[in-house]
Amino acid sequence: MNTRLRATAVGLVVLVLAQIYLGALVAGLRAGLVYNTWPTIDGALVPAGARLFFEQPLWRNFFENALTVQFQHRMTGYAVWLVALWHWLDVLRSRRKGPLTGALPLAVVVTLQAALGILTLIHQVPIGLALAHQGMAMIVLALATLHAARLGAAARRGALAPERVL
Numbered sequence: 001m002n003t004r005l006r007a008t009a010v011g012l013v014v015l016v017l018a019q020i021y022l023g024a025l026v027a028g029l030r031a032g033l034v035y036n037t038w039p040t041i042d043g044a045l046v047p048a049g050a051r052l053f054f055e056q057p058l059w060r061n062f063f064e065n066a067l068t069v070q071f072q073h074r075m076t077g078y079a080v081w082l083v084a085l086w087h088w089l090d091v092l093r094s095r096r097k098g099p100l101t102g103a104l105p106l107a108v109v110v111t112l113q114a115a116l117g118i119l120t121l122i123h124q125v126p127i128g129l130a131l132a133h134q135g136m137a138m139i140v141l142a143l144a145t146l147h148a149a150r151l152g153a154a155a156r157r158g159a160l161a162p163e164r165v166l
């Protein structure tokens with residue numbers, strides 16, 4: 001279980017970095033102004049393949065098609081949120097504390113960040129919300145990195161022994 005907890009914490013850092021990169025593509029293409037409905041996008045939860053992949057060659061859609069880019073950012077955002085919640089539950093189940101207490105604040109800020117992203121989108125990207133969403137991403141990244149680093153250090157010291165905390 002220690003290995004799974006550490007792997008998930010590192011995986012979250014990687015996912016958050018990927019999500020920040022995708023956010024930059026969304027902002028750069030102004031995709032939040034073109035597709036600004038939620039939970040649907042372009043009239044469906046999952047847009048039509050023909051519209052997601054209309055550009056040629058295919059790979060261009062992942063960088064230049066505003067629909068595909070925003071859809072990727074949404075889906076990765078949901079993935080970050082689900083993994084952060086699952087990781088927090090995993091930590092609770094493991095009955096360990098100490099360096100693992102970072103899982104809860106991380107799950108909380110990821111939840112707030114996803115909600116802020118949705119608000120930014122449905123209000124058609126006002127500058128205040130867009131900046132708050134951008135700034136909150138730095139807090140998410142900082143907490144995810146600190147949490148993974150603390151977990152790694154604790155595991156190396158052998159300090160992840162089971163403890164009854166519930």
Ligand code: HEM
Pocket residue numbers: 016019020021022023024025026027028030031032038073074076077078080081110113114115116117118120121125130133134137140
């Ligand atoms: C953990 C979750 C998320 C993270 C870390 C994140 C991160 C970011 C970042 C860093 C940017 C700005 C990039 C830049 O300006 O260079 C951005 C932009 C954006 N995000 Fe997210 N995001 C998340 C979830 C979401 C969700 C769930 C939605 C909506 C469904 C969303 C909608 C947007 C929109 C519309 C923009 C463009 C704002 C603009 O044009 O300035 N984000 N995101």
